[in-house]
Amino acid sequence: xxxxxxxxxxxxxxxxxxxxxxxxxxxxxxxxxxxxxxxxxxxxxxxxxxxxxxxxxxxxxxxxxxxxxxxxxxxxxxxxxxxxxxxxxxxxxxxxxxxxxxxxxxxxxxxxxxxxxxxxxxxxxxxxxxxxxxxxxxxxxxxxxxxxxxxxxxxxxxxxxxxxxxxxxxxxxxxxxxxxxxxxxxxxxxxxxxxxxxxxxxxxxxxxxxxxxxxxxxxxxxxxxxxxxxxxxxxxxxxxxxxxxxxxxxxxxxxxxxxxxxxxxxxxxxxxxxxxxxxxxxxxxxxxxxxxxxxxxxxxxxxxxxxxxxxxxxxxxxxxxxxxxxx
Amino acid sequence: xxxxxxxxxxxxxxxxxxxxxxxxxxxxxxxxxxxxxxxxxxxxxxxxxxxxxxxxxxxxxxxxxxxxxxxxxxxxxxxxxxxxxxxxxxxxxxxxxxxxxxxxxxxxxxxxxxxxxxxxxxxxxxxxxxxxxxxxxxxxxxxxxxxxxxxxxxxxxxxxxxxxxxxxxxxxxxxxxxxxxxxxxxxxxxxxxxxxxxxxxxxxxxxxxxxxxxxxxxxxxxxxxxxxxxxxxxxxxxxxxxxxxxxxxxxxxxxxxxxxxxxxxxxxxxxxxxxxxxxxxxx
Numbered sequence: 001x002x003x004x005x006x007x008x009x010x011x012x013x014x015x016x017x018x019x020x021x022x023x024x025x026x027x028x029x030x031x032x033x034x035x036x037x038x039x040x041x042x043x044x045x046x047x048x049x050x051x052x053x054x055x056x057x058x059x060x061x062x063x064x065x066x067x068x069x070x071x072x073x074x075x076x077x078x079x080x081x082x083x084x085x086x087x088x089x090x091x092x093x094x095x096x097x098x099x100x101x102x103x104x105x106x107x108x109x110x111x112x113x114x115x116x117x118x119x120x121x122x123x124x125x126x127x128x129x130x131x132x133x134x135x136x137x138x139x140x141x142x143x144x145x146x147x148x149x150x151x152x153x154x155x156x157x158x159x160x161x162x163x164x165x166x167x168x169x170x171x172x173x174x175x176x177x178x179x180x181x182x183x184x185x186x187x188x189x190x191x192x193x194x195x196x197x198x199x200x201x202x203x204x205x206x207x208x209x210x211x212x213x214x215x216x217x218x219x220x221x222x223x224x225x226x227x228x229x230x231x232x233x234x235x236x237x238x239x240x241x242x243x244x245x246x247x248x249x250x251x252x253x254x255x256x257x258x259x260x261x262x263x264x265x266x267x268x269x270x271x272x273x274x275x276x277x278x279x280x281x282x283x284x285x286x287x288x289x290x291x292x293x294x295x296x297x298x299x300x301x302x303x304x305x306x307x308x309x310x311x312x313x314x315x316x317x318x319x320x321x322x323x324x325x326x327x
Numbered sequence: 328x329x330x331x332x333x334x335x336x337x338x339x340x341x342x343x344x345x346x347x348x349x350x351x352x353x354x355x356x357x358x359x360x361x362x363x364x365x366x367x368x369x370x371x372x373x374x375x376x377x378x379x380x381x382x383x384x385x386x387x388x389x390x391x392x393x394x395x396x397x398x399x400x401x402x403x404x405x406x407x408x409x410x411x412x413x414x415x416x417x418x419x420x421x422x423x424x425x426x427x428x429x430x431x432x433x434x435x436x437x438x439x440x441x442x443x444x445x446x447x448x449x450x451x452x453x454x455x456x457x458x459x460x461x462x463x464x465x466x467x468x469x470x471x472x473x474x475x476x477x478x479x480x481x482x483x484x485x486x487x488x489x490x491x492x493x494x495x496x497x498x499x500x501x502x503x504x505x506x507x508x509x510x511x512x513x514x515x516x517x518x519x520x521x522x523x524x525x526x527x528x529x530x531x532x533x534x535x536x537x538x539x540x541x542x543x544x545x546x547x548x549x550x551x552x553x554x555x556x557x558x559x560x561x562x563x564x565x566x567x568x569x570x571x572x573x574x575x576x577x578x579x580x581x582x583x584x585x586x587x588x589x590x591x592x593x594x595x596x597x598x599x600x601x602x603x604x605x606x607x608x609x610x
Contacts, residue, residue, distance in 0.1 A: 166556065166557070167557075167565075168556075168557030168558075168561045168562045168565050169557070169562060169565060169566065170562060170566065170570070170574065172556070172557070173555050173556060173557065173562070173574070173575060174583055175583075176541075176583070176585050177537070177555075177556040177557065178536035178537040178540075178541050178554075178555060178556040179537075179541045179585065181537040181538075181556070182506075182510055182536075182537045182538050182539075182540075182541045182542050183542070185506055185507055185510040185511070185537075185538060186510040186511060186513050186514060186542055189507065189510065189511035189514060190511075190514050205494070205503060205534070206493075206494075206503070206506065206533065206534055206537045206556070209503060209506060209507065210537075213507050213511075225500055226499065226500060226503075227494045227495075227496060227498075227499055227500055227502050227503040227534070228494075228496055232561075233496055236496070237415045237416055237417070237496065238415065238416055239416075246414070246415070247415075249414065250411070250413055250414050250415050250499075251411070251496070251499045251500075252411045252499045252500070253499065253500065258500055261410065261411075261500070261501065263500050263501065263504060310511055313504060313507040313508045313511055314471065314508060314511075316464075316467075316501065316504040316505070316507070316508055317463075317464030317465075317467050317468050317501060317504070317505060317508065318408050318410035318464050318498075318501060319405050319406065319407060319408060319464045319465045319468055320405070320406050320407070320408050321402075321404055321405055321406075
């Protein structure tokens with residue numbers, strides 16, 4: 001992504017200012033042949049420092065905005081950047097093909113893998129085609145079909161989660177959205193091959209979980225994962241759509257908070273200005289994470305791996321028996 | 328005639344006047360007609376005009392399908408904590424306190440041993456009166472324990488499910504993970520050949536529908552129950568039009584092949600008894 005077209009979020013305004021100044025200086029340099037390189041370098045340095053400062057102090061709601069950034073790398077970017085000879089599968093063999101989920105196989109650093117992810121669009125046109133990454137039951141069934149193929153040939157499965165949620169629509173209900181998600185959750189708990197789940201942007205509730213059960217659950221540093229959107233939570237509990245900041249805080253939907261709660265295994269570091277600021281770097285980092293974890297999970301005997309997967313979820317929850325707090 | 332004397336007041340202890348009007352009539356939420364409460368109770372809490380099944384409490388469910396005196400509750404002392412220290416207009420602790428007082432329940436899910444007909448069974452009831460029957464850590468844990476008990480004691484499990492709230496917001500992502508916890512145990516039920524019957528009642532939505540509620544061997548629903556994944560209001564906002572009448576109701580699901588049967592409450596015990604008998608090991 002070239003810096004020229006970068007879209008700035010509200011809280012990134014200081015960065016936009018600096019960038020504007022830099023381009024003006026460059027323009028002057030070009031037109032009047034003035035040597036202002038020192039100034040430019042200083043401003044570039046300032047840009048980096050300011051970026052670091054802003055991104056070190058993001059609020060929950062700001063992270064929601066970063067996670068939803070229109071220029072954030074998508075599933076297709078990671079596939080393009082990491083998978084060689086990608087072969088995409090289509091259709092659930094029952095009703096249709098769902099472009100909101102991409103599912104296929106290919107070579108990842110010389111190993112065969114299956115890769116499945118929600119696909120948000122990069123522009124309005126693609127967003128309409130991809131339904132903003134909101135899957136229908138067909139999408140979940142296609143995903144499961146590809147996981148079964150991966151299981152048959154012992155390919156590790158990597159899923160990339162990036163969705164506002166499953167599609168809330170009449171047709172989706174008619175074709176049993178609830179069962180499509182329930183089946184995937186259940187079957188993923190038993191698929192006999194390693195599964196790595198990475199939340200790359202927005203982990204929207206059941207729609208995310210429909211491809212989100214696995215041995216390793218990682219989140220990109222500024223991604224979010226939540227039981228309900230901040231907007232939904234705000235309107236139900238606060239009776240006010242505008243209470244999104246409060247809702248984002250209350251829901252504890254950021255990566256560090258979820259790691260602390262023991263619901264995810266690892267946080268994958270993003271470039272200092274977020275994944276969208278340097279997508280190539282992000283793609284490499286994600287690739288390294290996948291490589292490391294495939295190696296680790298592949299070394300575990302499959303039954304032991306499944307038992308571990310089961311136990312992990314069996315133990316999730318906080319409750320109290322009489323006066324004794326138990327995890 | 329003029330009498331001049333001091334007025335005498337007789338002190339009386341105020342007695343609570345019997346409130347004749349209150350609670351005597353109920354309005355059907357489906358057809359809006361008024362129903363005499365006594366009539367409603369006689370009729371399994373089914374609206375005599377339109378057949379809408381009023382929501383039952385846990386106690387009423389037990390009375391409806393369990394042989395008298397055979398229900399033995401387990402793990403009633405597992406209670407919710409506030410893992411997120413949820414800060415909303417109401418805190419989670421306040422909400423829990425309020426719901427406990429209102430419903431007399433400790434949590435939304437109650438389970439235990441029960442005789443259904445002649446079959447010793449495990450019965451789990453998710454009560455939609457307690458925070459909309461939403462699933463948090465306790466609901467997840469207790470449902471899994473109910474399944475584990477069924478497996479150990481080689482009994483079928485019957486789940487009555489009114490989970491209108493889906494995953495419980497107050498527990499954030501922890502509640503979403505209960506979907507995995509309660510779904511994966513279904514695989515164990517399969518391996519141990521444990522029968523799992525799910526009775527869906529009004530309402531069963533979201534994370535509850537999209538996990539354990541829909542994964543049973545046999546799926547039964549009460550008439551006119553609201554069942555689905557996305558809430559009707561959310562769908563209306565998305566499609567920007569009114570939903571057709573009967574959408575996401577049991578009959579709609581049945582027509583679309585998602586249920587085995589829609590069973591009126593008056594026949595539920597009989598139906599469960601029949602199914603349990605078929606699956607019971609032959610003598």
